[in-house]
Amino acid sequence: MTITTAETVALVERVAEELAAPRMWWGMSGHRVTGEAVARHLEAAADLMEREGWDPQFYAPLSGHSIVDALNWTARDGAGDADTRYIARTVTEALLRALTGAPYVDCEVWGEHSSRRLPEILTALRGASRLARLYGPEGSGAC
Template identity: 55%
Template sequence: MTTTALFNPFAGPASEDGAAWRGYSGQLVTSEQIARHMEAAATLMRAGKCRPDVDPALDAAQAPGVGDEDTHQLACLVLETLLKRSTGARVVLLSQWAGHPDRTPQMVEGLLRDGAGLVRRLPQGADLGKVLGLLTFSWYGGSGAEVTGDAVARHVEAAAALMESRGWDPQFYDINTGHGVTDALQATLLDGHGTRDTKYVAVTVMERLLAALLEAPVVLLNEWTFHGQRTLPDVLKLLKSAAAYARAFGPRA
């Protein structure tokens, strides 16, 4: 995987089919295929052609060129993540959510359409499970206080501006010289552009985003920054991606 293809998950897909993951059968499934399956199920729901439950709607929507068991299973994974994010629950079962007495067909249809919109925005070339884990990420700093996505984004953008203006290219420094991303976050913190909590969350966001995109069990930000032929443009792409992620998915003020 090349460094130029790694980063901005919100830059749009590299092809018309978007990102691709392996379904449970082992076959590749694209984000567009998953989205189309969810949209077809939502259309059936609106037309009253299936009962107000996610699994039957996805079953009914399966057809050649629209969906199969792989897109069905991955769609359920995406939808359960959306529900965990919106409810704050650690575990959500789609069948039980849809079967709740307060649930309406319109709510189920809305969930399916939200899932289709989300899956089209997910990072390319990443592990789907880890990417979805990012969406239920805890935005609490080391002090125990919650920070907003916008506050984290502003801190990350200040760090990027400092690194770019001062030419902190990892090709010219090493991990011990104080010219890495965490050093830039600390310097901008002292200048009033963030807090210890936004720094903590920013580092965690970037490390988890890198782990998802690189399909690695764990990534340490400073080690990644100064590894091999990493350049300042590579680092700035990561910072831009992290800021975009924080604004899109972090808590609102």
């Protein structure tokens, strides 16, 4: 499948509109989270999955080797926290909805689909990271 420049621009505009909502960048703890913090968490999750070879073709669903598991592990390792994990998942799902055209996508279920391959997951996580950097807020903003 080839995506044209016009299609790419339309896709980014759809995601950017959703990410522009101020509520998007507040974690479950009530603290505002920066786009940079979310981006780092997403990159750490992608790096873990790549380094450890967490390809869904080799692991059964609920095996502990999913996108959500990578976000959880990297939060425990200090790459983020519950807030960045929550928003990372939200940003990833916004990107996946735009890519698929679906009204709802759960990134864990998407990542564990039988057709999914690790390179596709890594592309989604790294794409979500770029979007978080571009459209997320800068600086801290605790409530």
